[in-house]
Amino acid sequence: MEAWKTATPDQISDYTQIAGLKAGKLIVMVPGAAQRHVVDRWLKSGGMSEIQALARVPIRGIELRISPQTTG
Numbered sequence: 001m002e003a004w005k006t007a008t009p010d011q012i013s014d015y016t017q018i019a020g021l022k023a024g025k026l027i028v029m030v031p032g033a034a035q036r037h038v039v040d041r042w043l044k045s046g047g048m049s050e051i052q053a054l055a056r057v058p059i060r061g062i063e064l065r066i067s068p069q070t071t072g
Helices: 002-007 033-054
Strands: 017-022 025-030 061-066
Touching: 002 033, 025 033, 033 061
Parallel strands: 025 061
Antiparallel strands: 017 025
C-alpha cells in the first residue's frame, strides 16, 4: 500500500483506494470507467514498474475494479 501511495500521481491517488493484495495482485478500486482508463494508461507507461520497485512484497499485477463509492 505504501508503494502505491508513493508512486501514484496525486490526481490518481485522490480517487483510488487499495482493496487488498491477493496472490501477488494488488486490487485497486476506482470510481468509474474514465478513471479506470487513466490509471490503466499510467500503469502501462511506467507506473507498474515504479510500484514493483517500491513494494516490499512481489507485485505480479494490478487489478482495477470499479466501485462508485470510491474516494481517495
